[in-house]
Amino acid sequence: MGIAMKKTLDIFFPAAALAAVISALAAVFLYAPVERTMGLVQKIFYFHLGSAAAAFLAFTVVLVSSVFYLVSRSPRWDTVALAAAETGVLFCTLVLITGPLWARPVWGKWWVWDPRLTTTLILWFLYVGYMVIREALPGPRGALAAGVFGILAYVDVPIVYFSIRWWRGIHPVVIRGGNVGLDAGMIPPLIISLAAFVLLLAALTRERYNIGNLELRIQQLEVSSKEDTP
Amino acid sequence: MSKLAYLFAAYSAIWAAVLIYLVRLGMRRRALEARVDSLERAAGSRQEGGM
Numbered sequence: 167m168g169i170a171m172k173k174t175l176d177i178f179f180p181a182a183a184l185a186a187v188i189s190a191l192a193a194v195f196l197y198a199p200v201e202r203t204m205g206l207v208q209k210i211f212y213f214h215l216g217s218a219a220a221a222f223l224a225f226t227v228v229l230v231s232s233v234f235y236l237v238s239r240s241p242r243w244d245t246v247a248l249a250a251a252e253t254g255v256l257f258c259t260l261v262l263i264t265g266p267l268w269a270r271p272v273w274g275k276w277w278v279w280d281p282r283l284t285t286t287l288i289l290w291f292l293y294v295g296y297m298v299i300r301e302a303l304p305g306p307r308g309a310l311a312a313g314v315f316g317i318l319a320y321v322d323v324p325i326v327y328f329s330i331r332w333w334r335g336i337h338p339v340v341i342r343g344g345n346v347g348l349d350a351g352m353i354p355p356l357i358i359s360l361a362a363f364v365l366l367l368a369a370l371t372r373e374r375y376n377i378g379n380l381e382l383r384i385q386q387l388e389v390s391s392k393e394d395t396p
Numbered sequence: 397m398s399k400l401a402y403l404f405a406a407y408s409a410i411w412a413a414v415l416i417y418l419v420r421l422g423m424r425r426r427a428l429e430a431r432v433d434s435l436e437r438a439a440g441s442r443q444e445g446g447m
Contacts, residue, residue, distance in 0.1 A: 207399040210406040217410070256417055260410050267406040271399050366414070373421050380428035387435035394442050 176376070179369035186362035190216070193355035201349075210268040212355055215340070216363030217260035218286075224254030224367055225293065225323050232316035235309065244309040245378035247316055251296050253371045257363070258290045273336065281329040282337035289326055292319040 194212045201208035227250035235243035265283065266276040277283065296319060299312050330339050340347055348356065 205399050207402050209403055213407065213410055256413065260413060263409045263413075264406045267402050267409070271397075271402050370414075370417065370421070373418075373425070377421060377425050377428060380425065380432055383432050384428065384435060387432065387439060391435065391439060391442075394439070 175372065179365065179372050183362065183365040183369040186358070186365045190355070190359040190362035193358045197351070198355040199349055199351045201352075204272055207268060207271050210264050211340075212359040213363070214261060214264040214268060215356065216359040217257045217264065219360050220363040220367040221254050221257035221261060221289075222323055222327070223364060224250045224257060224371065225289075225320055227371070228254060228293075228296070228316045229320040232313040235313045236317075239306075241309070241382055242379075244313065245375055245382065247312065248300060249371045249374035249378055251293055251300075251312075251316065252374055253367055255290065255293045255297060256370070257367065258286070258293065261286060262290055278336060280335040280337050281333040282326065282335055285322060285326040285329045289319075289322045292322055295319070 190212070194209055198209065198212070200206060228247050231243045231247035231250065234240070235247060265286075269278070270276050296312055296315055299315055300308055302308070303311055329335070330337050338347075346353060346356075
């Protein structure tokens with residue numbers, strides 16, 4: 167990829183994310199109807215689901231890049247995996263913060279050990295574990311261990327998604343059998359929110375990837391500096 | 397706490413977390429760019445000295 171293209175993408179993703187986030191906020195607060203039973207607090211749902219979609223997508227990127235890293239041993243794929251893991255943890259954290267803030271006024275409790283909530287918490291711990299591996303084991307050993315772990319940890323993503331179908335719980339089911347269980351007026355704000363969070367994920371992951379590339383450049387310069395020193 | 401307060405808390409938490417992460421990324425990027433510059437300058441002066 168040329169330098170001009172890289173610079174264009176560096177501007178495109180943050181600008182598109184900002185525009186999409188503003189549109190999503192407008193759609194949620196100016197267009198979406200107020201839910202009859204839950205009232206205003208239901209509006210947390212749009213960005214809660216957006217954060218969950220972004221976290222799932224980020225962890226899928228970790229899986230794919232980890233496979234490519236283990237096959238090619240190219241540090242670039244490891245850098246992509248690390249960037250996606252970090253942003254995935256950020257969005258998974260947002261899911262775990264906004265969920266209880268919705269649950270408290272609706273369920274009367276901040277947290278219940280519901281299958282969806284429990285498997286999501288496990289998901290968060292798994293990818294925090296991934297980050298810990300990266301901190302504890304620098305260099306190719308850490309990249310290799312994280313690559314294997316990044317593939318194994320992904321097993322929990324489909325478990326989180328299907329947990330509300332496999333086990334009885336109290337977490338709402340929005341999409342069942344291809345049908346969206348929402349008022350028609352809530353669907354456009356939901357789609358815009360999902361798009362906004364995907365673009366936000368892309369912008370943040372790209373910025374984190376650029377930082378990873380700078381770290382790789384420093385390692386290369388330090389190695390050549392040691393080789394040049396008599 | 398009213399329902400509006402929960403809504404406000406949720407949206408504030410989201411944007412605060414994203415903003416803090418962005419600021420941290422920006423600071424880290426600036427520090428790394430400065431380190432790359434200094435290493436590249438040092439490599440350049442070593443090459444000039446070796447000529």
